[in-house]
Amino acid sequence: MKRAGDPLWLRVLLIAVSTAFLGLFVLLPLIAVFAGALRDGLGVYLRALAEPEAWSAIKLTLLVAAIVVPANVFFGLAAAWTIARFRFVGRSLLTTLIDLPFAVSPVVSGLIYVLMFGLHGWFGPWLSAHNLKVIFAVPGVVLATLFVTFPFVARELIPLMEEQGSEEEEAALVLGAGGLRTFWSITLPNVRWALLYGVILCNARAMGEFGAVSVVSGHIRGRTNTLPLQVEILYNEYQFAAAFALASLLSLLALVTLVIKRLAERKVAREKRAGLSLEPSLEH
Amino acid sequence: MKRAGDPLWLRVLLIAVSTAFLGLFVLLPLIAVFAGALRDGLGVYLRALAEPEAWSAIKLTLLVAAIVVPANVFFGLAAAWTIARFRFVGRSLLTTLIDLPFAVSPVVSGLIYVLMFGLHGWFGPWLSAHNLKVIFAVPGVVLATLFVTFPFVARELIPLMEEQGSEEEEAALVLGAGGLRTFWSITLPNVRWALLYGVILCNARAMGEFGAVSVVSGHIRGRTNTLPLQVEILYNEYQFAAAFALASLLSLLALVTLVIKRLAERKVAREKRAGLSLEPSLEH
């Protein structure tokens, strides 16, 4: 769509400004990380990754993601479907609260778990009486990550589900399909790409979360340090090459996430177009 | 819209699960922060806020937000308009890159600025030769925050602008309005509520950012500590009441953000409805 109405200089300017901004503040820094990681050669790089503490951080990060992502897919799907399909009291409150983790500082997100589950917290005495540890332990890391990454799945699904409407689901119900069958055969396939996108973003965020996790983890080396925490520790100890080596893993994760996002976005766009009815106004 | 097709138990279950999840993981923790802040009484609370270091952190946080938010509104609007209105080579790359700050770990975001502007970074020597400090100084905090909060404005605007299409803008152009006039009179008012929502979310995020800022700020008390950093320092020094007092400010910010969001969402929904043409299918 080339619009004859806008002067050429304006279009060129806008495209140039946006691209330059992204290049300067987004693309260039990313290249810097890989450059920094490989500064002292590939051998140093690989050795840094093989350190026991680094390995432990990688394993913990994968464990957290393996718990958090499925949980948030489940809750995200339930919340999105509930909001997009039903009208009920509290619906708008639910919609608003979904964004709370975006609005609140990660430090605060971490602190509230300390307040609840810490030694002097609400459930602290009960937990220590039963010899359960949440804060400064893996469960705390999981809970904090769960909280921070909650919005990603639901936020991707809600607008798409609302746009697609419920006609296809109604058609399936009239044809005799049950509620669950309709969900699996119609609802889920229709949002699969948006769901995929939400999942990978949720995953990237779960693996990369720093603030909230930093507060609840207690930075116990080899035990409760995730990748981002380990990066900070190495950085604070001036082990720059090692810090950047681990950071490059996180950057790689970000890049893979964006590539999958790119593919998913195309599919979503195609499915949106496919869903449009043939209106005369679409003619060109 | 009550759908006769779905069994009642399913609806009740879904609503209950979503609400319980949010209540347990979102609402309850928030209450905990305020309870923690006021545990030692209002006097202690107010004294904690009046500490010089706390004051300095508050002022720095406001300063960062005052720079970052307008900058991101400008760049976000430019990027959103460019993406929603023009087709050009690299458009899809631009769209994808907008989400990069979501996909990358905050620690990595901070590190890349260190890599570029730190003492041993790419521009380090040049900066120190000219006696300019970016890392461990306010400019670094601003840059890191700018990067992390970039997606919020653009992501709110792009889908709305694409959905609204360009017919109203075309109508204005045919009526003789110039490109700039069309932007101010038609484009901007049509997205004002989504823009407001993007701005407040960007603001909440800018004030609450922790990971990236933590890496670049150097934690210099009274100089480069923002509110979230100050909270962490107090917390690590076991000054819990003071930590929660400052944390309550951030929580208050989150709540205000959500309230404004709620209002903006209603307006956006109303404007979407208002924009719909009267189709027979809308009959009820």
Place this chain on the structure above:
Amino acid sequence: MSIEVRHITKTFNQHQALRDVSLAVPNGELVALLGPSGCGKTTLLRIIAGLEEPDADDSARVLFDGQDVAERGVGQRRVGFVFQHYALFRHMNVFDNIAFGMRVKPWRQRPRRGQIRDKVTHLLELIQMADLGRRFPSQLSGGQRQRVALARALAVEPKVLLLDEPFGALDAKVRADLRSWLRRLHDELHMTSLFVTHDQEEALEVADRIVVMNDGQVEQVGTPDQVFHQPTNTFVADFLGKVNLFHARVEQGKLVAGALVMDAPASGAAEGQAAQVLVRPHDLLVARVADDTAALPAKVTRVISTSSVVRVDLVTTDGQTLQADLAHEAFAPLALSVGDAVFVGPRRSHVVVDDYVI
């Protein structure tokens, strides 16, 4: 299967979409629910399908073959439903769309794989799309999509077929083709069918019986001939096609409207009572010279000869606009052109005594 609804009321956010509607559709008929947008016709259709529930009311009933189906869920009513915007499953091809209803049946009733294939193949032939089973909905034209939607609804052998503005989203030309196709299909299958439309031409052409609705209520039920030629009120008359309206008064057993004097209907209207005289355009006589029937002077404002009749727009001396449709052979000797002075009058008319004002 016959359908009957009794005392159905439906309220959306304080807006009454349906007000105490009762209606019976005999077995095997093709019935149109006709009315302007917002009149509640789609809501009524969705209530019959079970996609909406009527307001709670002890006397509200939806009966299929005399049996109350209130307790039956939408999947148990065995209705075929065709949505205005097709609602095809976008991620399934045409074959899978049509087969869906058979595949989701409970295990015992589910046809075998081969039976499903045969049935779908048969339906694809019925909708003249035998080669297109592997296409996806996005690769089909609007008319094809609507036919697939119909085949999908027929695949589960419903007792009743419900169609919501089935041709509303299509081009005029395609619409006309699909219309007669639907009529032929109904003549073959003879399934009780109910379709919603806002297009009176569509209803008049296709339906055995028309239910004219307005503002949540049924205005008239009748055959196309009845609702067109003997409307019970001016809303129905006006909605079903162009009509010329004369406000008359009963004087000495005659109906008088300005220069026109017409016989009053037998159903004795009282002296002085007001009445509306409705004259369809083809019943309006146009003459160069005044006579007993064509007594009202008028002037030709526009002549359109591009259809099966020549349409002559007229304006009377007191500013009323009228329309006369003349056969081409009747028009030829008159050779009217814009500005000509003529006299008009009703060859045949229909009188309504009500207080409805257009």
Place this chain on the structure above:
Amino acid sequence: MSIEVRHITKTFNQHQALRDVSLAVPNGELVALLGPSGCGKTTLLRIIAGLEEPDADDSARVLFDGQDVAERGVGQRRVGFVFQHYALFRHMNVFDNIAFGMRVKPWRQRPRRGQIRDKVTHLLELIQMADLGRRFPSQLSGGQRQRVALARALAVEPKVLLLDEPFGALDAKVRADLRSWLRRLHDELHMTSLFVTHDQEEALEVADRIVVMNDGQVEQVGTPDQVFHQPTNTFVADFLGKVNLFHARVEQGKLVAGALVMDAPASGAAEGQAAQVLVRPHDLLVARVADDTAALPAKVTRVISTSSVVRVDLVTTDGQTLQADLAHEAFAPLALSVGDAVFVGPRRSHVVVDDYVI
């Protein structure tokens, strides 16, 4: 102001929406661009308005009053454009919508505040919405919105009015009303107007001249009478209304199609040449007894008497379906019903020699 386009081609992603289209619209006429969806009519309208640019080509021209406007931006062409979906400014009320075009004029040409108010008030009266200036677009019905869109376009006193499917999104009844309103408005203002439609009835009723388009090309340009009664090919004939088509062959100076023998047209077709004989439904004679004209045996399949004519659907012995439209008076003595055997033939016909197949 007259409009002329020459050799316009437009390609979207390898798809040729327009192929070397040339067209002239005389000053003051109301012209319809008619064609099926996807034929390129909207694209042509948008190119004239300046909202799209034609493919670069030295011979491509858009001329207003003979002057090339290629260099003039969309805001400098002084056209009024009405969008199918109204494109009203949703955050402005009706008054501000209509005033917008005047308020954005350069400072020197801008009318004073009072003048703007007077002008808007006048336009609100013109569209019969004098009291609704403070309403917002969302508070208006579809018909009202379209009238506001028209008033907004007229407010800047354009030299040309371009309308893109102006009534496409409206109900049948509202559409018919707005149609005659647009015609009256044009008769008052006499501004060169070009409107896009896919509805042949709309084009035939409203336009002075019709441009029939198909697949990116112009098929025929002519008055409604010309394109309806003398189509140049079967596409035009078929698109403009129901037509009965007989495939005939020239034999000994006559056109022969089965039992029908008709006079060949003067424009001497060669012996043995194939030709299409087009007969509009109202030109198809129906008789109980065969004669010279009505020689083809057929059977009645459906009778619809709910319009200004009685439509009789027929099928010939070799399976061809035909449609005859009879005046109610002509139908009455025949008293046909479904299943009756009759004879049909053309009272008047139009012969086309081309290779287009429907």
